[in-house]
Amino acid sequence: MSLIIKRGDVPKTPHTEFYGRKFFLSLEEIHGTYGFSGAFSRKMHLRRYPTVQMEMPKLLSLSLTSPILQKAPLSPYHILTGKIPYQGTIERSRHCLLKGPSAAISVSKPDRTTGENEFFRNAEMHECLFVQEGNGVLASEYGDIEFKEKQYLVIPKGTTYQFRLSKRRAFFLIIESLYPIRFAPHYLNGEGQATLMSPVIETEIGMPVFKEPRDISGKFNILSKHNGGRVTKIVLGHHPFDLVGWEGALYPFSFDSSDHHSIAREIHTAPPVRQTFQAGNAPHSGFSICTFRAQVEGWNIKDVPAPYAHYNVDSDEMMFFSNTTYGARKGIVEPGSITFHPAGLPHSPHGDAAKESFKSRGKLSDYLAVMLDTFFESLLPTEKAQKFCDPRYPLSWAKAELGVVKE
């Protein structure tokens, strides 16, 4: 994140004597990436270090991952996340569906809000959530972010947070990344500003609204995810949201998918114009996240708005369908469907999507989907994913050719 912001009270000069509140020497913490060299924030705690544990750390039996599906053939997959039941809290009910060396894709469908004294911290991965359903507040030591459907929430690794749902039910797509998730640098100028032709504009992000520090003693449980999905319960002796202020470039933020400003051209546009975020050293490692949202389809009198078959040998592709109006998969996907097309296979629209798409030449589309393309990294479906897979998907192109879309 290129915007450096300041909230609350911090000393002008780092690591100098500072009293955020009368009589209390504020205690500094650096929350940083890439060792001491990447984006960071300087957090000023009211009067206690964030290290005051009251009980021995306890490894929970809860696991937030799922074993990789052994002996999985090279195949396209269709995961029907609509069939995953609503259950538990967002933190405890994650279903890991796809994973690779630096990325993991999960779904969480909570049916209750998190307890007042329970917090979560992903200590091993950065996170980007897409809110398919539900609204509420993402509270963290940085402040509160109100969220609603169709928004992204980007949460840096190590942030301590809590989801407070306004409705009982919610549905999140959760993308985890070993590397920080940021706007694509090719949309930023040398000063770190979004360029004038960028589809994303940094001032449209939703910033945390700073809250007064909570100077409360007690027992506060932090569920820390680490080492490949293990969860350890850390019991802090004071409320974790105890900052008098912070400043820096590392903090959670929201971004509305409708604020991805589509770029159209006379003929069909390839996915890179839809890129919203990326992670790692793309396109050499890591992944990109693209937002397929409303845009004017190509207006060339002979344009084929449906995509071409593509065989991207360096990218595994995950597509999450927020709605079902994407013509290339019409009649196949359901709301919340995930399709997974690994690099080793070409994939294409179904049936007569190419001919059907002529009708949409020059018209505004209304689809909404989130795509993740890895770079030089394979993802594999998990055992959990297999439970919700559509077993007929690999043969669905043949069926569609015969005019059978869904049986």
Ligand SMILES: [Fe+2]
């Ligand atoms: Fe594709």
